[in-house]
Amino acid sequence: MNTDSKNYLLICEIGPIYDFVRQSRKTVDFWGASFLFSYVMSEVARDITNNGGTLFLPYLDNNPMYRRNGTIACGSVPDQIYATFTDSQRSAIENGLKTIIEEIVKTIALKVGKLAEQKGKAGVFDHGELKDFFHFFYTIHEIKDAQPTFEEFLEAERKIRIRSALRPFRQITGNNSIAKWEKCSLCGDRKRIYSKVVDKDAGLYNEEHICSVCLLKRFLPEAVTFIFSGTKAEFKKPRYRSSSDIAFSPIKACIDTADDEMKQAYKAFIRECEQISEEKDSEGRFFYDPNLRKKFTAWKKSLTEKYQDKIKLPWLDRPFYSIISMDGDNMGNNLKENWENRQDVSRIISDFSNDVDDIVSKNHGQLIFAGGEDISFVIHPEYLLGCIGELNNLYNGYFLKNDLTKPMAEKFTLSAGVVVCYHKYPLSQAILSACGMLRKAKKFRGKNATAISLIKGHTETFNFAFSNKLIGDLKRLKELLLSADISRTTPYRIKESEEVLKAITDVRHKENYLYTIIAGTRGVDKTNAEIMEIVGLLMKFEGIDAMINALLYARFLAGDK
Ligand SMILES: [Zn+2]
Structure with missing residues (x-):
């Protein structure tokens, strides 16, 4: 290698992923939005490596979308890609980056346009709007050696953050001139180019309208089948169309x-x-x-x-669904402390994300995105806790199996932000809240936590965070509530006794007091095994409020309306 040649670290980023994903009406839009950004970034990564660059992060050598080989169940490439290259590759790589986004979006729009014509009233794609929508940008940072040091990596990251903040404000010209009934039902911003009659309960005045940009997500599953045909990749279509399907x-x-x-x-x-x-x-x-x-x-x-006897059906008349946003704990620190082993760490994370779909599918859920340790999926609350537990075990297990990461495996855990809501609750609002709940889970002491927002009605919402170590206990609590005869007023009576319970320092005394509250006036004899077990489980939740929330949530799962 020419020793005078300079080395560079390239960071590419695409946006606005959050807005695009959030503006979804059906589960399939949510899936399609994540898929589209992933697909675009996997093509960017392919272009970089085809032009001689080397991917630095994420690890994509086993990624089915990037390799076009293996089962593709959902989006799996994040919105940021890091690559390294030298002087001789610079111009080819930069030239590629200038045109790639437009080319990819155009190809997809062509497929989607044809599908839309078959399915409803479709107009002509506004390619200008498509071009304006996707913000793709990159920075190039000079580094000393072929691979960046952790400090150089941080410096480059700082640069892309500034670049990202400087994103030009998109001029929404002329949108005021679009009549209300001409606007897209998903983003509420751009002009419709596609319309379709919908059912009365959709709440959309008969017709749903979709703009050039949002149309890409709605018809993506079908369009993607074309895109990957002729490759070794096997495409797995999303199994649910709507949140009602998940509730069902x-x-x-x-x-x-x-x-x-x-x-x-x-x-x-x-x-x-x-x-x-x-x-x-x-x-x-x-x-x-x-x-x-x-x-x-x-x-x-x-x-x-x-x-009745074989299968419990507490959900028959209670259509609920949940959205989960999960993320690795301590990632910045873990990367820093494992900088020498970063290839191993990112390969492990990538192996893990390839296995996520199996677990989510087995639990009757729909995976939306699994890029590294960043995961989102939709699932029924009945299967939610078990699925979060299994994913955490799988993730942590991968680090335990590897000799290099084993010593600090306990730091590799996942936290989850969850919204559980009625099937008619707006998907876009639920997506937004799930991200907010993930931030709450991250603030939980010791991390490795789940934060749930249970939205039972317009006025009834409660938020609840707990350590993932208690997932099994929460599931057991639900089972006990199904069989034990516990008064509906128990949570309120615990609340009433809050001061007394707090004042009792002796654990055994506290348990006895809790037992008396739960047994209540029902005349249960003093050694009711189920109530004793409930007391034991509740004692694991720190604080009276956490105890009450655990009880309320378990009761919701057990069939309380
Ligand atoms: Zn739209």
Whole structure:
């Protein structure tokens, strides 16, 4: 190698990922938005390496999207890419970066445009709007050797942050001139180019409108099938279209194990609904639609009668779903302390993210994004806690298996921000709140935590954070509440006794007092094993409020309306 040649660290970033992802009406939009940004960045990474650059972060050598080999279930490349190169490669790389985004977006828009024409009233893509929307930028930072030191890495990061903050304010010219009924139903900002009649319960005055930019997410699953055809990659389509489908997932799981008579009757109802529905795309929506649900009344009754003992159906008339945003704890510090082993660390994280889909799918969820230790998915609250626990075990287990990372494996944990809400609760609002809850989980002492916001109605919301070490206890608490006879007023009576409980310093005395409150006036004998176990579980939650929240959340899971 020419010793006079200079070395560089390149950082590329794309935005505005957050706005784009958040402006979603259906689960499939959320999935599509994350996928699109990932796909664009994987193509950027391919272009850099094709022009002689070397990827520095993230590790993508085992990434199915980047390699175009393996199963692609969702977006998996983050919005920032770091690469190194030398003088001789500089001009080829920079020239590539100048045109790549426009080329990729154009290719996708072409596919999406054709699909839109088949599915609704579609106009012509506004390519100017597409071009304006994606903000792709990069900085090049000179480094001493072929690989950056941690200090050089930090310095380059600081540069891209400044660059990112300097992003030109997008002039929203002429948008005031767009009539209200011409605006996109997803972003509420740009002009529609596509319209489709929707069902009455969609709350959209009959038609849904989508703009040039938002249309890319809606038809992405179909468009992507074309993009990856002819490669070794196998594309896995998202299994749910809407949040109602997720709310319906435990019932669906029950139907799958039911007898043929129940299954056939169910299928007949769905066919009937499809004929009436405009959108025709979601069994969950049919099942919970105020106009269609009456069809299922008798069927639900016999399902409950037949399977009461075998399968618990507390969700039959309670359509809830949840959104989860997860992230690795202590990442900045972990990277610093493992700078010498950073290749191992990033490869481990990448291996982990390839395995996430299996766990989420097994728990009836839909993975939205898994890029490194940054994960988001939608899932039913019934399967939520188990899934978070499994993901954490998998993540931590990878670091335990590797000799280099084993000594500090305990620092590699994941925290989760969760919103649990009614199936009609706006998806965009839920996505926003899940990110807020993740920030709360990160502030939890010791990290490795989950923060849940349970939105039961317009006025009833409660937030609750706990250590992931207590996930199993919370699940057990729910099971006990299903079988034990506990008064509905228990949480309030614990609250009433807060001062007394706080004043008791002796653990045994505190347990006894709690036992008396929970046993209440029901005349339970002094050694009721279930209540003793509930007391033991509640004592693990620090503070009276955490105790009450654990009880309230477990009760929600157990079927309390
Ligand atoms: Zn839009």
